[in-house]
Amino acid sequence: MIYFNQVSKIYPGNSVALNNVTFTVEPGEFLSVVGHSGAGKSTLLKMILAEDKPTEGTVFFESTNIHELSKHAIPLLRRRIGSVFQDFRLLPDKTAYENIAFTMEAAGRGDEEIASDVPYVLELVGLGNRLSSFPHELSGGERQRVAIARAIVNQPDLLIADEPTGNLDPINTHEIIQIFKKINDIGTTIILTTHNKGVIDDLGRRVITLENGRVARDDKKGRYVL
Amino acid sequence: MTMLKLTLKRIIRLGFVSFWRNSVVTLASVLTLLVTLFAIGGMILGAAFMGGVLANIQEKVDISVSFKLDAADNDIAAMKNALALLPEVKSVEYLSREQELADFKTKHQDNALLIQSLDEVGNPFGARLNIRAQDPTHYEAIANFLQSKDQTAAPIIDQISFKKDIVDKLIAISRAARSVGVAVSIVLIFISILVTVNTISLAIYISRDEISVMQLVGAGDSYVRGPFLVEGILAGLIAAVLALVLLYPSVLWVRNITAGVYGGIDLATYYFTNFFQLLFVLVLSGVVLGGVASFLAIRKYGAV
Numbered sequence: 001m002i003y004f005n006q007v008s009k010i011y012p013g014n015s016v017a018l019n020n021v022t023f024t025v026e027p028g029e030f031l032s033v034v035g036h037s038g039a040g041k042s043t044l045l046k047m048i049l050a051e052d053k054p055t056e057g058t059v060f061f062e063s064t065n066i067h068e069l070s071k072h073a074i075p076l077l078r079r080r081i082g083s084v085f086q087d088f089r090l091l092p093d094k095t096a097y098e099n100i101a102f103t104m105e106a107a108g109r110g111d112e113e114i115a116s117d118v119p120y121v122l123e124l125v126g127l128g129n130r131l132s133s134f135p136h137e138l139s140g141g142e143r144q145r146v147a148i149a150r151a152i153v154n155q156p157d158l159l160i161a162d163e164p165t166g167n168l169d170p171i172n173t174h175e176i177i178q179i180f181k182k183i184n185d186i187g188t189t190i191i192l193t194t195h196n197k198g199v200i201d202d203l204g205r206r207v208i209t210l211e212n213g214r215v216a217r218d219d220k221k222g223r224y225v226l
Numbered sequence: 227m228t229m230l231k232l233t234l235k236r237i238i239r240l241g242f243v244s245f246w247r248n249s250v251v252t253l254a255s256v257l258t259l260l261v262t263l264f265a266i267g268g269m270i271l272g273a274a275f276m277g278g279v280l281a282n283i284q285e286k287v288d289i290s291v292s293f294k295l296d297a298a299d300n301d302i303a304a305m306k307n308a309l310a311l312l313p314e315v316k317s318v319e320y321l322s323r324e325q326e327l328a329d330f331k332t333k334h335q336d337n338a339l340l341i342q343s344l345d346e347v348g349n350p351f352g353a354r355l356n357i358r359a360q361d362p363t364h365y366e367a368i369a370n371f372l373q374s375k376d377q378t379a380a381p382i383i384d385q386i387s388f389k390k391d392i393v394d395k396l397i398a399i400s401r402a403a404r405s406v407g408v409a410v411s412i413v414l415i416f417i418s419i420l421v422t423v424n425t426i427s428l429a430i431y432i433s434r435d436e437i438s439v440m441q442l443v444g445a446g447d448s449y450v451r452g453p454f455l456v457e458g459i460l461a462g463l464i465a466a467v468l469a470l471v472l473l474y475p476s477v478l479w480v481r482n483i484t485a486g487v488y489g490g491i492d493l494a495t496y497y498f499t500n501f502f503q504l505l506f507v508l509v510l511s512g513v514v515l516g517g518v519a520s521f522l523a524i525r526k527y528g529a530v
Contacts, residue, residue: 049442072446079444089439093247105236106445108229150443 001027001158001189002048007057009043009213017043018054019213025191027157030184032200033193034224035210041193044210045160048191049083050074061158079107082151082188086163088143090135096122096146097131103150121149125179141172148179152188159183161192165199177202197224237449241456251429252461258425259465259516260472262418263508267473269411270507271493274500275484276404278491283396289357289368289388295323295350297382302353305382308375309357314364319356326351352384422515426461427523430454434527451524458520462512469508473497 002025009018018040025031033041046052047059050066059066061077069077090099097118104114122128125145135143144164151159161180165173177199184190194200200207200223207222208215217225245252293302302320309318321329327349334340344350359365369386376383430437433454440450477493484493497504 051442075441075444075446077444078442081444083442089435089442091436091439093244093436098243102240102440102445103443106440106443106449108233111232154444 001025001029001062002191003060004044004047005058005060007047007054007059009040009047009052010055016213020057021210021213021215022057023208023215023218025189027189028184028187030180030190030203030205031192032203032205032207032222033191033210034195034200034207035193035216037195039210040213041210042162045083045162045191045193048158048160049081050077075106079154080157082154082156082159084144084147084151084159084161084164086166088135088140088147088167090143090146090150092135095132095134096127096138096149099135099146100150100153104153107154109154117153121153122146124152125149126175140167141169141175144168144172144176145179148176148183152183156188158189158191161190163193163195165194165196170198173199174202200224233449237452238456240453241460244453245457245460248429248457251432252457254425255422255429255458255461255516256465256468258418258422259462259512260468262415262422262515263465263469263512264472265411265414265418266511267469267504267508268476269408269415270504271473271477271480271496272407272411273404274496275480275491275493276400276407278496280397280400280404283393283400284361286393289359289365289372289386291355291357291372291386292384293352293354293382294384295352297353299353301382302355305372305375306355309355309368309372312368312371314359314361314367316358316360318358321354321356323349323351323353326354419515423519423522426458426516426519427526430520430523431527437524437527451521454520454524455517458516458518459513460516462514462516463509465516466505466508466512469512470501470505473504 004021004023007018007021008016010016017038021040021044033044035041043052047054048061048066050069053067061080064077066077091102094102100118100121101114104117109117119128119131122131125148127142127145127149130138130142130146133142135146138146144167148164151161159180164180165176168176173196180190180192181203192199204221207217207219207224209217209219209222209225291305306318306320309315327344330351331341331344357368359368365388369388372383372386437450474497477497481493
């Protein structure tokens with residue numbers, strides 16, 4: 001589903017974020033990417049979202065070369081990918097409901113669909129009663145659930161999560177990971193980056209370890225070894 | 227509902243909602259737009275006022291040609307017809323000797339001595355033509371025309387007079403006042419346009435994180451930019467209405483302090499008779515200004 005082919009990224013000033021990275025993610029996989037800060041984890045995810053371009057190499061989403069997409073095709077790609085971030089990235093002036101509805105509206109979904117799906121996904125992440133709360137009225141864990149609800153509402157083929165539990169306490173972290181597992185169980189491919197040893201051990205799925213921009217390990221049933 | 231209509235409806239709704247919710251940003255945009263539109267409205271009214279003064283002065287100017295006492299009526303009539311054919315001439319009015327005398331008598335009816343002495347001398351007035359030009363700059367040409375026409379063996383014109391010096395000065399003063407007023411207004415308007423564009427840019431700059439989030443969840447360009455455009459246009463619309471409302475007390479104030487100005491028009495009447503033109507100009511300026519400022523800012527800060 002995702003194919004990184006000899007991808008390197010060198011930022012101005014000769015700082016190497018990724019160095020000749022090659023790997024494949026199969027549909028339905030749950031891949032965790034671990035590594036120290038600056039190991040290139042976020043750069044990796046940015047490339048999948050077409051936020052950043054590789055200096056060398058190619059990144060494929062199914063049979064599409066992501067970085068050959070036109071400006072107009074990028075939103076279409078992003079609608080097939082749900083994304084969750086460490087800092088939640090909700091729209092501050094919109095309620096939980098509106099944050100999720102916005103994503104559906106942007107994807108051109110109908111009003112009736114929106115009216116039925118948004119409460120449903122919020123229910124799914126355990127926030128059925130916080131429809132009209134603004135982000136600043138929600139706790140960190142609740143905000144991340146809204147972000148997850150937003151990421152899955154368009155039934156994406158791929159969910160990417162950049163340190164999704166980085167700002168959460170252990171209980172919320174565990175619960176969020178359980179939600180991800182459920183999402184993966186229904187067939188959604190997930191790529192997750194994390195610092196959290198507990199998360200990796202909890203998951204027991206494939207782990208890619210990045211070191212200085214290189215793939216140092218790729219374990220089928222990985223553990224956190226750094 | 228077609229996709230386009232649905233998208234448009236959603237963009238407009240999103241614009242309205244954020245306009246309402248971002249009250250501080252909205253207030254700043256509306257206020258700066260208000261200053262600009264008020265200046266534009268003020269300039270329009272000021273120009274109308276000075277235009278009224280100028281037109282009034284010009285209306286008062288005419289060339290007065292007095293003829294010799296023995297000038298033949300048909301010679302005068304010929305002169306009048308020749309003048310009426312000139313493109314520079316707006317109107318020619320003929321006053322006969324008898325009319326002149328009657329006018330003089332009415333004017334001085336209280337002065338018995340004067341009337342009495344007139345009766346003794348007989349009618350001392352020559353016939354007269356009062357000529358109005360299309361434009362005050364034409365008077366010189368008309369006067370020259372009259373003089374050349376009168377270069378005959380028996381000239382009939384006694385005197386050509388027009389209050390050229392005073393009129394010229396008045397016209398020069400009003401023109402200068404109008405030019406200075408317009409120039410000052412243009413500078414003011416230019417400055418406030420810059421301030422407005424900056425304020426709106428800043429408002430959108432503050433939202434750049436939000437813009438990047440919208441783009442990350444797959445919103446297309448029009449969907450990201452549209453609501454900001456709607457907000458800008460809405461701010462312009464509201465500022466235009468506010469500016470028009472605020473112009474009214476200003477107009478009343480100006481009317482009171484300029485009541486004695488020679489030839490000035492009543493601005494309050496002007497305000498009401500031209501209400502819809504003013505509204506149209508202000509709304510158009512506001513919408514264009516707010517819209518263009520938002521458009522430029524979003525292009526600057528909303529790049530993918």
